[in-house]
Amino acid sequence: xxxxxxxxxxxAYGACVVLRGATLAVRPGTVxxxxxxxxxxxxxxxxxxxxxxxxxxxxxxxxxxTVPLASWDRARARAAGIGIVQQHGASAPAxxxxxxxxxxxxxxxxxxxxPVAEQLAATGAKVGLPIDPYARxxxxxxxxxxxxxxxxxxxxxxxxxxxxxxxxxLAPVEVEGLLARLRALAADGTSVVIVTHxxxxxxxxxDDVTVLRAGVTVATFSTADGPLDTSAIxxxxxxxxxxxxxxxxxxxxxxxxxxxxxxxxxxxxxDATLDVRAGELVGVAGVDGNGQRELAxxxxxxxxxxxxxxxxxxxxxxRASPARRFAAGLAHVPEDRQHGGLLLEASIADNLALGxxxxxxxxxxxxxxxxxxxxxxxxxxxIRPPDPAAIARxxxxxxxxxxxxxxELSRPGLVxxxxxxxxxxxxxxxxxxxxxRLRAAAFAGAGVLxxxxxxxxxxxxxxxxxVVLRGAxxxxxxxxxxxxxxxxxLMTGAA
Amino acid sequence: MSWAExxxxxxxxxxxxxVVIALLVSLAFGSVLMLVAGKAPGHVWSQMVLRTFGDExxxxxxxxxxxxxxxxxxxVALALDVGLFNIGVEGQLVAGVLASGVVGAALPATTPAVxxxxxxxxxxxxxxxxVGLVIGGVRIYRDAHEVITSIMLNASITGLALYIGNVALFxxxxxxxxxxxxxxxxPQLGFGGSSVNAVLVLAVLVVAGMWWxxxxxxxxxAWLAVGADPAAARCAGIxxxxxxxxxxxGSGALAGLAATNFVLGHKHAFEEGLGRGTGxxxxxxxxxxxxxPIGVALATLVLGFLSVGGLAVADEVPKELTEMLQGVVVxxxxxxxxxxxxxxxxxxxxx
Numbered sequence: 001x002x003x004x005x006x007x008x009x010x011x012a013y014g015a016c017v018v019l020r021g022a023t024l025a026v027r028p029g030t031v032x033x034x035x036x037x038x039x040x041x042x043x044x045x046x047x048x049x050x051x052x053x054x055x056x057x058x059x060x061x062x063x064x065x066t067v068p069l070a071s072w073d074r075a076r077a078r079a080a081g082i083g084i085v086q087q088h089g090a091s092a093p094a095x096x097x098x099x100x101x102x103x104x105x106x107x108x109x110x111x112x113x114x115p116v117a118e119q120l121a122a123t124g125a126k127v128g129l130p131i132d133p134y135a136r137x138x139x140x141x142x143x144x145x146x147x148x149x150x151x152x153x154x155x156x157x158x159x160x161x162x163x164x165x166x167x168x169x170l171a172p173v174e175v176e177g178l179l180a181r182l183r184a185l186a187a188d189g190t191s192v193v194i195v196t197h198x199x200x201x202x203x204x205x206x207d208d209v210t211v212l213r214a215g216v217t218v219a220t221f222s223t224a225d226g227p228l229d230t231s232a233i234x235x236x237x238x239x240x241x242x243x244x245x246x247x248x249x250x251x252x253x254x255x256x257x258x259x260x261x262x263x264x265x266x267x268x269x270x271d272a273t274l275d276v277r278a279g280e281l282v283g284v285a286g287v288d289g290n291g292q293r294e295l296a297x298x299x300x301x302x303x304x305x306x307x308x309x310x311x312x313x314x315x316x317x318x319r320a321s322p323a324r325r326f327a328a329g330l331a332h333v334p335e336d337r338q339h340g341g342l343l344l345e346a347s348i349a350d351n352l353a354l355g356x357x358x359x360x361x362x363x364x365x366x367x368x369x370x371x372x373x374x375x376x377x378x379x380x381x382x383i384r385p386p387d388p389a390a391i392a393r394x395x396x397x398x399x400x401x402x403x404x405x406x407x408e409l410s411r412p413g414l415v416x417x418x419x420x421x422x423x424x425x426x427x428x429x430x431x432x433x434x435x436x437r438l439r440a441a442a443f444a445g446a447g448v449l450x451x452x453x454x455x456x457x458x459x460x461x462x463x464x465x466x467v468v469l470r471g472a473x474x475x476x477x478x479x480x481x482x483x484x485x486x487x488x489x490l491m492t493g494a495a
Numbered sequence: 496m497s498w499a500e501x502x503x504x505x506x507x508x509x510x511x512x513x514v515v516i517a518l519l520v521s522l523a524f525g526s527v528l529m530l531v532a533g534k535a536p537g538h539v540w541s542q543m544v545l546r547t548f549g550d551e552x553x554x555x556x557x558x559x560x561x562x563x564x565x566x567x568x569x570x571v572a573l574a575l576d577v578g579l580f581n582i583g584v585e586g587q588l589v590a591g592v593l594a595s596g597v598v599g600a601a602l603p604a605t606t607p608a609v610x611x612x613x614x615x616x617x618x619x620x621x622x623x624x625x626v627g628l629v630i631g632g633v634r635i636y637r638d639a640h641e642v643i644t645s646i647m648l649n650a651s652i653t654g655l656a657l658y659i660g661n662v663a664l665f666x667x668x669x670x671x672x673x674x675x676x677x678x679x680x681x682p683q684l685g686f687g688g689s690s691v692n693a694v695l696v697l698a699v700l701v702v703a704g705m706w707w708x709x710x711x712x713x714x715x716x717a718w719l720a721v722g723a724d725p726a727a728a729r730c731a732g733i734x735x736x737x738x739x740x741x742x743x744x745g746s747g748a749l750a751g752l753a754a755t756n757f758v759l760g761h762k763h764a765f766e767e768g769l770g771r772g773t774g775x776x777x778x779x780x781x782x783x784x785x786x787x788p789i790g791v792a793l794a795t796l797v798l799g800f801l802s803v804g805g806l807a808v809a810d811e812v813p814k815e816l817t818e819m820l821q822g823v824v825v826x827x828x829x830x831x832x833x834x835x836x837x838x839x840x841x842x843x844x845x846x
Contacts, residue, residue: 013842302729323732332730340726345506346719354720355731360713367711407731 002064004028004160004191009058011044011215018044019055019215024193026160026208031182031192033202036212036237037427039384039396042195043087045212046162049193050084051077063159078105083158085150087165087195087425093138097131101152116155124151128177141289146170150178161185164195168425171287172455172484173492179205197237197427199230200456211236238429248443250463251279256314258447259299259330259416264308268471269294272308276416276447281438283458283465283479284451285487291471292420292451293335299418299449300332301325313415326355329415331408331441333422335451341404342392349374349388352407377406381433398430409437414446421452435461455491459483467491509835510785517783517828518797521820528819532812539811543804553803555689559756560799561792562691563770565698566753567777568795569705570623570746572786574641576709577742578722583630583645584750585774586652587623591754593656594622596765597664599675599758611678615759616697616752623751624744626652631743635736641743649774660767670767681760692760699792701749706788718742750774779825785832797824 005026011019019041026032036042047053049060051074060067062080077084091100098117106116117133124131129147137145150166163182167175182192182205196202202209209221211233219236221228259276269291276282284292297303298310301322310318317325322332334340342351353359353370360370374388381402384395392400405422419438423431438461442448452458458465459479466476467490475490477483526536547553567584574581581587598618602611626648633639664672681693709715720728721738729735757770780798784791798821805817 300730321732321734322729323734326732334730340724340730343720343724343727345723350716354716354727355733357713360716363712363714365711365713365716 002028003061005049005060005062005193007049007058007060009045009048009060010056011041011048011053012056017215019048021058021217022212022215023217024049024210025220026191026193028191029186029189030207031186031194031205033206033209034193034195034212035197035199035202035209035233037197037398037429039214039398039427040212040237041215042212043164046084046164046193046195047086048072049077049160050074050082050162052084052086075104078156081157081159082162083153083156083160084162085146085153085164085166087168089145089149091137091145091149094136096134096136097140097148097152098133100137100148101133101155105156119155120148120151123155127151127154127181129174141293144289158190160191160193162193162195165197165425166194167196167198167201168453171453171491172488174287175201197431198456199234202233203228203230209233213237234428237427248279248281248439248463251277255279257311258313258445259418259449260309260311261295261298262309262311264295264298264310265306266294266298266303267291267306269298269468270471272298272468272473274449274466274473276449278415278445278447279442280464281442281448281450281462283462284449284468285455285458285465286453286468286491288453290468292468294471295468296332296335296418296420296451299416300330300334302332323355326411329411329413329446331411331414331417331419331446333404333408333417333419335420335424337397337400337404342400344393345391347389347391348378348383348395348403351392351403352377352410354407356407356411358412373410377403377410381406381437382429396427398426401426402430402433405434405437409441414441414444417441417446417448419448419450421454422450423452423454423457431457455484455487469493509839510787510790510832513828513831513835514783514785514790514794516831517824520827520831521824524823525816525820528816529812532816534811539808542811543808543817546807547800547804550687550807552687552689553807555684555686555691557796557799557803558684558686558695559689559691559761560802561795562695562698562760563753563756563773564777564780564795564798565702565792566749566756567774568780568784568791569701569788570749570753571778571781572784572788572791573705573718573742573749574746575781575786576718576722577739578725579631579634579641579739579743579746581627581630581645581743581746581750582642582778583626583648583774584746584753584777585771586645586649587626587747587750588753588770588774589649589652589656590622590626590747591619591751592758592769593659593765594751595619595679595754595758596672596675597659599679600664600673600764602676602679604676606676606678608678611676612681612759615675615679616755619751619754619758620748621751623754624748627743627745627747627750628740630747631740634743635740656765657767660765664765665767671762672765674764675758679759680763681755683760690761692756694756694760697752697755701752702788702792709788750777753777776821779821782825783828785828 003025005024008021008023009019022041022045034042044053048055051072055069058069060069098113098120101120102113102116120133129151131148131151186192207223210217211219221233255277257275258278261272261274264272272295286292298305301320309316312325312328312330349370352374359373371388378386383399383402423434438448450462462479464476464478465487466473467487477486529536529539567588570584571581595615595618599615630641630645633644634641684691717733717738720733721735725735753773754770762769776798780791780794784794801817801821805814
């Protein structure tokens with residue numbers, strides 16, 4: 001049987017070698033998981049396949065035909081039947097879903113969007129990912145925007161569908177639906193390449209697995225050789241065994257409330273009441289776009305609440321500016337590291353010191369302290385490259401996230417932490433470090449609120465998990481036996 | 496924007512290349528124009544350099560031009576650093592000319608320099624700052640775009656200054672107000688009787704001060720953070736509105752201060768049209784200098800050389816030619832920066 005994709009690739013960005021002879025062979029009608037740490041080159045590899053990025057050297061055979069890599073671009077790849085859903089989205093925010101779907105795809109001098117919209121709606125309904133074709137992308141949550149791209153790629157009827165971390169922004173039930181759909185597509189003869197770090201997804205969906213590490217294919221696994229050994233896959237990804245994790249016991253009864261919300265309403269968030277006690281890790285679960293964003297904005301003070309009270313360490317901070325809340329012991333990990341979390345053009349050291357008067361000094365910047373602070377955080381979080389002067393934009397997603405975490409969780413006198421999607425699109429090694437830091441904050445006595453679309457993350461990390469649905473807190477459950485099913489039901493409104 | 500300071504930013508190289516490209520483009524453009532005018536470019540360029548740098552008076556005039564431009568250029572650069580385009584430097588400069596001229600003339604003739612000079616400097620800076628505050632305030636609190644409001648204020652202030660001059664200041668059919676107190680008059684620096692004066696020293700100090708503020712203090716970090724990414728700055732607890740408002744006040748103050756080069760240092764009175772064009776050319780200096788204080792200072796020397804050098808070779812080519820080049824060099828710099836950035840981005844499309 002001819003492979004759908006058979007490739008050997010080299011790619012470097014300047015002095016940074018991303019792929020060195022990385023290989024990938026995809027069998028027809030299979031789901032192929034491409035796994036590896038952030039920075040391993042997974043995204044680059046699939047972008048080359050889809051014609052988004054050009055390879056330096058190598059060979060690529062698609063559907064049995066050798067293609068010239070030098071002229072392989074998105075239009076050629078699309079014509080050959082390769083569809084891609086990119087990790088951070090490739091939609092123009094100012095355009096609607098249907099306009100994005102038609103962009104560069106629909107030919108002819110007159111653009112008729114109506115049939116495209118119909119097809120999108122029909123495709124969405126078929127795969128269980130309902131979308132509004134006329135919604136403007138900028139008004140959608142990250143998850144909804146990605147769903148729209150996924151449906152747009154499916155509409156074109158690709159013979160090879162590439163998904164770069166598609167499940168990062170989906171709820172568990174949606175993930176299940178998507179994975180089931182991918183299996184069905186594969187059964188119909190479409191080949192699927194899925195980039196992911198989540199081993200349970202790999203186990204649930206993949207026929208074959210290719211593991212990339214530092215731009216090299218280090219291992220391949222196939223269900224043809226028997227059941228997948230996920231611990232062997234994890235070892236191949238990281239190159240060693242994962243360190244053991246610490247556990248933080250839940251706070252004693254009567255521990256003081258570190259972070260309290262009383263009837264807080266803001267935008268889509270309605271009447272939210274929630275207590276996070278000192279030393280407690282509380283998770284907020286829910287499908288993206290159910291009020292989590294507003295909850296975080298209300299806690300951080302980035303938007304003024306319409307109603308209600310926000311308490312920090314027993315003090316009413318409802319009217320306080322973000323700066324005052326930070327001074328009073330709040331840390332805030334923003335939802336999107338590239339839009340709000342980091343100054344992408346600034347160095348690691350400058351990002352770690354951004355807004356941190358305790359590091360920079362009040363007026364004159366103490367550059368020696370900024371540098372020392374950076375070295376400490378680079379060491380603690382294993383930020384790579386370990387160069388304080390490296391520019392944030394040049395870091396992988398996981399390392400960018402570590403910089404945000406490092407800046408926020410190293411604030412002195414932490415009372416409460418609100419972390420939004422702290423490990424979205426981040427590799428296993430970084431997830432471990434970031435969870436370690438969040439646990440350490442709770443262990444040191446801060447109340448930690450973790451907002452995540454990844455229920456597994458919350459179950460692994462938190463003592464207690466509340467669920468938001470359509471802007472309201474609809475229930476909660478202590479982490480442990482039976483939590484997953486109960487929370488899953490709450491998240492979809494089935495409970 | 497050179498933000499990272501632990502070592503020269505990777506953008507520093509790009510910015511320098513952009514400026515070099517801009518200079519080469521204007522050199523080529525100027526040469527073509529000279530050819531069209533039937534002159535040998537090599538001859539005209541070398542004459543421009545030789546005559547300007549070979550003549551003490553002309554060299555002094557270059558420095559005189561550069562003094563005013565450095566201050567208005569820094570004014571524009573400061574606003575650009577926080578993400579605002581202060582096109583109103585011209586109006587803020589006129590406000591400074593009027594304020595320092597009126598206050599200087601109102602001081603008793605016996606006022607000692609130690610009082611007269613600071614008072615006049617404060618008047619000029621304060622008037623400019625006030626205009627800057629108005630522009631910044633309506634932008635931040637009323638969401639009126641600063642480019643629109645400042646263009647309109649330029650016309651209003653120029654008209655207001657002329658009106659006040661006509662009603663109360665101008666003497667005997669001239670457009671010159673009364674002389675400022677002798678104590679407020681700043682000494683010339685020689686240079687063959689050219690107009691360059693002690694404000695040059697002030698400008699050098701301000702350039703150094705702005706460099707220090709921008710790269711060594713939390714204020715500078717806040718400016719650059721707000722300009723580079725308001726969302727990230729906000730998440731880090733920086734108040735965007737406050738930073739932008741203060742920066743607009745500072746920008747206006749610098750523009751107002753530029754007035755002292757003309758009023759205290761040269762004409763010693765309020766005059767209609769004094770310093771005109773220095774504000775708009777300051778935009779060029781800021782763009783060519785890539786908003787970096789040292790870059791702005793160097794850009795003002797280039798622009799000053801082009802305008803004085805044009806006069807020096809006026810017998811060879813019309814002086815409008817070098818005035819055009821002042822525009823070309825800025826256009827090329829403004830175009831080359833984004834062009835280089837896009838090329839880099841294409842090359843380094845995320846891994």
